[in-house]
Amino acid sequence: MTFKDLAKKRRSIRTFTEQSVTEEQRKQLMTVALMSPTGKNCRAWEFVIVDDREKLQLLSECKASGAQLIAGAPLAVIVAVDKEKSETWVEDASIACTMLMLQAEDMGLGSCWVEIMNRRREDGTLAEDIIREAFGMPERMGVLAVVAIGYKAQERNLQNEDRLLWDKVHINKW
Numbered sequence: 001m002t003f004k005d006l007a008k009k010r011r012s013i014r015t016f017t018e019q020s021v022t023e024e025q026r027k028q029l030m031t032v033a034l035m036s037p038t039g040k041n042c043r044a045w046e047f048v049i050v051d052d053r054e055k056l057q058l059l060s061e062c063k064a065s066g067a068q069l070i071a072g073a074p075l076a077v078i079v080a081v082d083k084e085k086s087e088t089w090v091e092d093a094s095i096a097c098t099m100l101m102l103q104a105e106d107m108g109l110g111s112c113w114v115e116i117m118n119r120r121r122e123d124g125t126l127a128e129d130i131i132r133e134a135f136g137m138p139e140r141m142g143v144l145a146v147v148a149i150g151y152k153a154q155e156r157n158l159q160n161e162d163r164l165l166w167d168k169v170h171i172n173k174w
Ligand SMILES: Cc1cc2nc3c(=O)[nH]c(=O)nc-3n(C[C@H](O)[C@H](O)[C@H](O)COP(=O)(O)O)c2cc1C
Pocket: 010, 011, 012, 013, 014, 065, 066, 067, 069, 112, 113, 114, 115
């Protein structure tokens, strides 16, 4: 598969089968995440692999909407960065999330990015605070997102090349 085919195939997957992600697959996912480029090569990210059902449930309830899918995933990866060590923590974490999703697709797995930063539960509690407390992460860790990963229980269409927003591409001027 070419890289373009991989990019075309990757779509957000929100329902997963019960099949587990193997140790080998996890290792491959994390190998690629750890190869992500970071500002000033600070490599200040930390990844928490979650496969405990209660913890997955907790993650699925950490914000008012958009996280429920985590409850049905066999695996989730919390992507956090030490804000005291990285001037570019949002970018560093975003690239790692993207690498994880593309590696998942390359292995025939589905994934979905679940945003955590600045998201809140109905009662106003910050999703980041809930996660930091539940997983014992220090305050300096910025939690950008959780990437849910597993075998796909839904089919998604490929990206439609006929619908790409080519008017967003400018050459030499706006
Ligand atoms: C920064 C970012 C935040 C996202 N947050 C969520 C989320 O909280 N919950 C969710 O179900 N999907 C989330 N998504 C997935 C997007 O909804 C999805 O990528 C978009 O609709 C395009 O669909 P596709 O990924 O299938 O191409 C997020 C994606 C990005 C890039």
